[in-house]
Amino acid sequence: MSEVLTPTPAPAPLTQLSEDEELFRSTVRDFATENIAPLVRQMDEEQHFAPELIPRLFNLGLMGIEVPIEYGGSGGSFFESILAVEAISAVDPSIGVLVDVQNTLCVNALLRWGTEAQKRRILPRFAADLVGAYALSEASSGSDAFALQTRAEKRSDGYTLNGQKLWITNAREAGLFIVFATLDPAAGYKGITAFLVEKHTPGFSVGKKEDKLGIRASSTCEIILEDCQIPAENVLGEPGKGYKIAIETLNEGRIGIGAQMLGLAQGAWSCAAAYARERKQFGKAIADFQAVQFALAEMATEIEATRLLVYNAARLKDAKLPYVKEAAMAKYFSSQVAERVASQAVEVYGGYGFVKDYPVEKFYRDAKIGKIYEGTSNMQLATIGKLVLAG
Numbered sequence: 001m002s003e004v005l006t007p008t009p010a011p012a013p014l015t016q017l018s019e020d021e022e023l024f025r026s027t028v029r030d031f032a033t034e035n036i037a038p039l040v041r042q043m044d045e046e047q048h049f050a051p052e053l054i055p056r057l058f059n060l061g062l063m064g065i066e067v068p069i070e071y072g073g074s075g076g077s078f079f080e081s082i083l084a085v086e087a088i089s090a091v092d093p094s095i096g097v098l099v100d101v102q103n104t105l106c107v108n109a110l111l112r113w114g115t116e117a118q119k120r121r122i123l124p125r126f127a128a129d130l131v132g133a134y135a136l137s138e139a140s141s142g143s144d145a146f147a148l149q150t151r152a153e154k155r156s157d158g159y160t161l162n163g164q165k166l167w168i169t170n171a172r173e174a175g176l177f178i179v180f181a182t183l184d185p186a187a188g189y190k191g192i193t194a195f196l197v198e199k200h201t202p203g204f205s206v207g208k209k210e211d212k213l214g215i216r217a218s219s220t221c222e223i224i225l226e227d228c229q230i231p232a233e234n235v236l237g238e239p240g241k242g243y244k245i246a247i248e249t250l251n252e253g254r255i256g257i258g259a260q261m262l263g264l265a266q267g268a269w270s271c272a273a274a275y276a277r278e279r280k281q282f283g284k285a286i287a288d289f290q291a292v293q294f295a296l297a298e299m300a301t302e303i304e305a306t307r308l309l310v311y312n313a314a315r316l317k318d319a320k321l322p323y324v325k326e327a328a329m330a331k332y333f334s335s336q337v338a339e340r341v342a343s344q345a346v347e348v349y350g351g352y353g354f355v356k357d358y359p360v361e362k363f364y365r366d367a368k369i370g371k372i373y374e375g376t377s378n379m380q381l382a383t384i385g386k387l388v389l390a391g
């Protein structure tokens with residue numbers, strides 16, 4: 001008798017969410033609509049993150065999504081972090097990046113590279129009240145990140161850090177910084193080491209805050225380290241292995257920026273679609289004109305393609321499958337789509353799109369950063385090119 005084989009179930013469609021994921025996303029969406037939306041314009045104008053939002057983000061479990069329950073976190077997936085960044089960025093990409101840096105860079109780095117003692121000490125705080133920041137870039141090392149100049153000198157009981165970091169997101173709000181410094185500039189990337197630096201460490205200070213084109217509520221500051229004494233137990237990973245931490249955390253972080261740009265594009269589209277249904281010209285809603293419908297249809301198609309790239313990269317990561325190429329593609333493409341969609345949204349609004357009384361000009365300004373941070377578009381293409389041409 002021949003054996004009857006049970007067919008393997010087909011994988012679920014990428015955009016189909018589990019019940020838990022669906023509930024999580026709708027909770028974050030409601031939170032963003034009720035708590036963030038009323039503050040967006042003021043935060044942008046004042047270039048200031050409304051401080052009352054931070055405890056609310058913690059209370060909802062959005063600052064330690066992947067922190068395991070045993071360390072006081074939400075015990076969620078990387079994919080859920082991506083859903084959160086997307087949903088928040090649809091309302092305000094400035095708040096999206098705070099949640100993104102916390103979850104996809106800082107929590108991830110600790111989970112992956114932290115010692116058990118570091119995890120016990122820091123992860124519960126990441127989940128409860130501690131904002132993290134990730135300090136790699138410097139004035140003269142951006143794309144060439146491993147040319148960094150910040151020095152770490154070994155002492156008997158720890159390290160002394162000296163140098164300056166630039167462009168550090170969350171710097172105003174953060175209590176803990178993952179700082180990359182070199183033990184030996186002559187060793188090139190092999191000298192780079194990651195340190196956990198508490199904000200109140202003597203010799204550590206937050207410097208000038210940048211006056212930016214977009215994501216203005218997100219703080220972007222210089223960091224100054226002057227004879228900053230760091231205990232040996234605050235080395236993250238091994239001395240000289242910081243380059244690996246930087247490469248690997250940024251690979252994951254790029255999916256987060258993809259989610260930020262995806263949310264931004266969705267937010268701009270939703271505003272444009274609602275406006276097109278309401279705005280009347282020539283006696284009918286502008287959404288009744290085929291040219292406007294086609295614009296909205298093209299934007300929606302590009303957003304859907306972006307969502308597939310971002311979700312696929314995130315689900316690959318959760319499945320512990322290779323995802324570096326897909327992450328770079330997601331970041332590269334999403335930043336292009338965000339810029340195009342936000343630009344088109346401004347046009348759908350006509351003159352009203354050009355003024356601050358309506359939300360789309362801000363989405364347009366905010367979109368620009370997607371092509372720059374966590375690796376410029378050229379750096380993403382370099383990664384993609386290397387991987388698609390390998391073998």
Ligand SMILES: Cc1cc2nc3c(=O)[nH]c(=O)nc-3n(C[C@H](O)[C@H](O)[C@H](O)COP(=O)(O)OP(=O)(O)OC[C@H]3O[C@@H](n4cnc5c(N)ncnc54)[C@H](O)[C@@H]3O)c2cc1C
Pocket residue numbers: 101134135136137139140141142143144166167168169170212220369372373374375376377378379
């Ligand atoms: C708002 C904001 C927030 C940021 N947040 C953080 C943060 O939290 N932590 C952090 O560490 N950094 C952060 N950054 C820094 C960011 O990651 C860098 O700005 C980015 O990596 C680019 O570096 P750069 O500005 O020095 O540009 P450069 O590296 O000087 O690049 C300038 C141009 O040259 C191109 N280029 C450079 N090298 C090559 C090459 N080999 N091939 C082709 N083209 C090349 C680039 O693509 C770009 O178009 C932030 C930056 C901004 C603006």
